[in-house]
Amino acid sequence: MNSKTNKLKYMYKFYLPIKKIGEKDWIGKLTDFLEEYDIEPEPLEDKELIKETEERFSWKIPEDMKMFYLKFGATESDDFLYNLKPLEEFSELSDLEWEYVTEYLDKDWISNYIVFAESLSNDPIAINKETNEIYLFSHDPLIYAKIYNDFNDYILANLIDLQELLGDLEFNSEEDKLNFMSEMFSGDNIDYQFRNQKL
Numbered sequence: 001m002n003s004k005t006n007k008l009k010y011m012y013k014f015y016l017p018i019k020k021i022g023e024k025d026w027i028g029k030l031t032d033f034l035e036e037y038d039i040e041p042e043p044l045e046d047k048e049l050i051k052e053t054e055e056r057f058s059w060k061i062p063e064d065m066k067m068f069y070l071k072f073g074a075t076e077s078d079d080f081l082y083n084l085k086p087l088e089e090f091s092e093l094s095d096l097e098w099e100y101v102t103e104y105l106d107k108d109w110i111s112n113y114i115v116f117a118e119s120l121s122n123d124p125i126a127i128n129k130e131t132n133e134i135y136l137f138s139h140d141p142l143i144y145a146k147i148y149n150d151f152n153d154y155i156l157a158n159l160i161d162l163q164e165l166l167g168d169l170e171f172n173s174e175e176d177k178l179n180f181m182s183e184m185f186s187g188d189n190i191d192y193q194f195r196n197q198k199l
Contacts (some may be wrong), residue, residue: 009017014169016159021064021152027071037162039080044073048089057092062132065116067150080162081155083118083125091115092139093126101137101144117154119198127151136198145191147199153185160184161199 005011017033017073018026031041044050047070052062061069069087091111093102102110113126113135121136124149148154160181163169171177174196182192 008118013158014163016100016156018156021067021155030072032163034075034080037079037166039075041072042074043071043074044069044087053087057090057129059114059129062127062151064155068151068155079165081117081158083120085118086117088133091095093124098124098137101139103141104142105144105199121198123198125154136195138194138198143194144193146175147195148185148190149187149190153187157181157185157199 015033017029018024034041035059050061050066052061063072064116072124075081075089076080083167086089091097091114093110094107094117095115099114112129114129115126117125119125119136119138121138125134127134132150133146134150134154136147137144152194160169164171178192178196181196182190
């Protein structure tokens with residue numbers, strides 16, 4: 001990143017109530033933040049769904065994802081995480097419903113991905129069961145790429161999106177937004193241009 005990019009996060013007024021899921025008082029801080037936007041946080045009603053989901057996919061749900069679902073997993077909002085799936089709707093990327101983006105990918109390889117959300121264009125957003133990295137699989141264009149290091153970054157980025165959507169954060173240009181988000185949520189092998197285009 002160049003010096004201009006490094007300065008962008010100081011140019012814009014934004015607020016992240018937490019830095020990491022699981023930090024001290026993260027539940028209270030995130031609850032207060034969401035309530036300021038008239039979003040009523042709701043915890044997961046059936047906590048057995050965590051265990052059932054892990055057994056269904058032979059997968060250990062990452063701690064950040066597990067903690068978020070336990071405390072905020074039943075939250076409903078048209079403005080925040082509306083495309084995040086409830087645990088019972090998680091699916092393997094190898095399922096037939098996602099064939100339109102996986103037809104030419106190795107079936108054994110894609111079985112390592114669990115779809116937990118969708119993009120604005122209904123493309124699957126999936127977590128790698130081994131690395132916990134977040135990928136987006138696009139149908140137009142037909143490509144895939146890593147978009148976040150982990151679920152924590154996915155949630156924090158959505159907090160930024162919420163502020164932009166409701167007018168509390170306005171970027172001067174798409175280039176500024178691309179550079180801002182690239183600085184805020186950086187990582188090895190992330191396709192920043194693709195992420196900005198699809199999300």
